[in-house]
C-alpha cells in the first residue's frame with residue numbers, strides 16, 4: 082500500500098490550528114496550569130508495558146493534544162504503523178520491509194515479508210542462539226585447549242554495537258559469569274586495551290556485522306584473529322573461537338568463520354533496530370537466554386500497546402507527537418535524555434543513533450525537500466552527574482530543550498538513602514524546569530543581604546529561571562529485562578511516529594555513505610608509495626602531515 086500522504090503536513094488544517102495554538106500558549110504558565118488544575122498530572126499520564134509516562138509538564142493543553150492527534154490521523158499514522166507491522170516495503174529507497182517487531186512477535190506463526198514467511202527462520206535462529214548460549218555457559222563448548230570460555234570480545238559498530246552494549250550494561254544485575262568486552266572503533270587502542278584483559282585460550286570472539294563489509298569491524302576482527310594466532314593457536318583453532326552474526330553469510334564463510342558458527346539476520350532488520358535479532362547474541366551470552374527472551378517480551382508488550390491503544394492513550398504516539406510539537410512549533414533543535422539509573426548510562430547514546438540516523442533526513446518519500454524541521458539532535462547522560470554540568474543550560478540557556486527523565490522506583494543496589502536522593506534529584510530537576518523562578522522570587526531570596534537596590538536588581542536578574550521548560554518523566558518499578566525491552570521499543574516507535582508524520586524514510590541512512598567512500602580514497606593516499614595529492618588543499622595538507630608524522634614543514 083502506498084501510504085504517501087495526499088495533503089502535505091504543513092498544509093493540513095491541524096498544522097494551521099497548531100500554529101495558532103502555539104501563539105495561544107505563549108502566555109501559558111505551566112506553574113499556573115498546575116495550580117489551576119489539581120488533576121493535571123493524572124490527566125496527562127499513561128501506562129503501558131510496565132512503564133508510566135507522566136507528560137503533564139509539557140507545553141500543552143487539551144486543545145493542543147486534540148490538534149496533534151488530528152495531525153497524526155491526517156498523516157495516516159495508524160495506516161503507516163500497520164503497514165510496518167504487516168511487512169510492507171516501507172523502506173522504499175532500499176526496497177525493504179521493516180520488521181524488527183517480527184523478531185519479538187510470539188503471537189504469530191506466519192508473517193509474509195519480501196515473499197517469504199519470516200517467522201520460522203526467526204524461531205530457528207532463536208533456537209540456535211539458545212543452544213549456543215547454553216553450551217558456552219555449561220562449559221560444553223570450550224576453547225581449543227578444552228578450557229571453558231571466560232570472556233567474549235564482541236566486535237561490531239553502529240547498530241551492531243550500541244544495542245548489545247547498552248543492554249548488557251543495563252542488565253548487569255542479571256549477568257552470568259562471562260565477561261563481555263565491546264570493541265567498535267577502528268582505533269587500534271580500543272582493541273589493544275581490551276585484548277590486554279583476556280586470555281586467548283578462554284576468549285570467544287563474536288563479530289557482528291549485518292553487511293559484513295564494515296571497515297572497522299573487519300579490521301578489528303582480522304587483528305583479533307592475528308592476536309589469537311600469534312598466541313600459539315593454529316588456523317584450525319579459529320573455528321572454536323570465532324563466531325559471526327551477519328545477513329551476508331557467504332562473506333562470513335569467505336572470511337573464514339565456520340558455517341556452524343554463523344548466526345543469520347535479514348535485510349528487513351535495520352541495524353539500529355537489530356538488537357532483537359542474533360545481533361543480540363552478546364546480550365544473551367552476558368545475561369542468559371531466559372533474560373534475553375524477557376527483553377523480547379517487554380518489547381512485544383510495547384508493540385501490542387502501540388498497535389492497539391487509541392492514539393490519545395498511546396505512549397509512543399504521545400511521545401512522538403510531543404517531540405514533533407517542540408521540533409516544529411518551538412524550534413527546539415535538540416532533546417535531552419536524562420537517565421536516573423547508573424545502569425542506563427548508555428541509553429542516551431543508543432537513542433541518539435536510533436533517532437538521529439533514522440530521522441536526520443531532509444527530503445520526503447518522493448525526494449522533495451521537507452517544508453519543516455525533522456530529527457532534532459539527541460543527547461544526554463546520567464543523573465545526577467549532568468546536574469553539575471549541562472543542566473545550567475537546560476535551566477537558563479536561550480534554547481528550549483525538551484527533556485525525558487527516566488527513573489526506576491527501586492534500585493538494584495539499595496544503599497542507605499542513595500536511591501531516595503537520586504529520585505528526589507530527578508523529580509526536582511523536572512519541577513525546576515517547569516516552574517522556574519521569577520524576578521520577585523529571586524529578589525525575595527536576596528532580601529536581607531547588604532546590597533544596594535541596583536545591585537540587588539542586577540543580581541536577581543541573573544537568578545531568574547524562565548521555567549515553562551518541558552519534560553516527560555518515564556517511570557518503571559525496576560529496571561528488568563522486560564522493562565528495558567519496553568523502554569527501547571517505546572523509543573523505536575516514538576522515532577517511527579515522527580518519521581511517519583514527516584513523511585521521511587526513517588529506515589535508510591544514505592548520509593553515512595559518502596564519508597566511507599572518501600575515506601577509502603584518503604586511506605589509499607596516506608598509504609601510497611608516492612601520494613598524488615589529488616584532493617582539496619586542506620585534505621592534501623593533512624594527508625601530507627600524516628605521511629610525515631611530523632608538523633615540521
Ligand SMILES: O=P(O)(O)OC[C@H]1O[C@H](O)[C@H](O)[C@@H](O)[C@@H]1O
Pocket residue numbers: 238239240241289290291292293294295298352353438590593
Ligand atoms: O552491521 P554493519 O553492516 O557492520 O553496519 C554497522 C553500522 O554501520 C553503518 O554505516 C550504519 O551507519 C549503521 O546503521 C550500521 O549499524
